[in-house]
Amino acid sequence: QQQVKQSPQSLIVQKGGISIINCAYENTAFDYFPWYQQFPGKGPALLIAIRPDVSEKKEGRFTISFNKSAKQFSLHIMDSQPGDSATYFCAASKSGGSYIPTFGRGTSLIVHP
């Protein structure tokens, strides 16, 4: 059972465009929703995260939008750059007790110059 569903599996965007990656979760107990960025040959690294008490969080060109009622959250990359080309994973977990992140399957983003 896949608790976090991520789409699309791959995404190609032109430089300067907006990249959008979507995730949906099932467990309403989840209360922490991070996004990770992974470059080839490297481990995933935390990019940005949100808690369900806010609907949006922005850090530079990266924005998370969160829809609690729909149990969905998305990553928006504004003014996408070739250096943003990487695999992006969404994740979900619940704080308190065991924090065991559940990951989506990942989105391979390619930004063409």
Added chain:
Amino acid sequence: NAGVTQTPKFRILKIGQSMTLQCTQDMNHNYMYWYRQDPGMGLKLIYYSVGAGITDKGEVPNGYNVSRSTTEDFPLRLELAAPSQTSVYFCASSHSDSSGGAFFGQGTRLTVV
């Protein structure tokens, strides 16, 4: 502060051989995890630990074993390697609450032939 360190980075095993993937962290994190990453399948949790002396199975534990004798170290043991264990393995750690997300090592690329 090295973060999460995994060794080795690459390894080729013959079917039936055994090996230990080493993982150590210097952030005094209570929680540690082992994931395997296969193309298009995201990160699958193998085992996790919420503190020294405590380990538990994740989603795909068969063929693996772990131990957690200290806060810093969380080795993963492969017994009787099989081709299905060809994968990239990531160790990660986090605080016991969900703040700051999980920190990942650089990964170990294992091929079983």
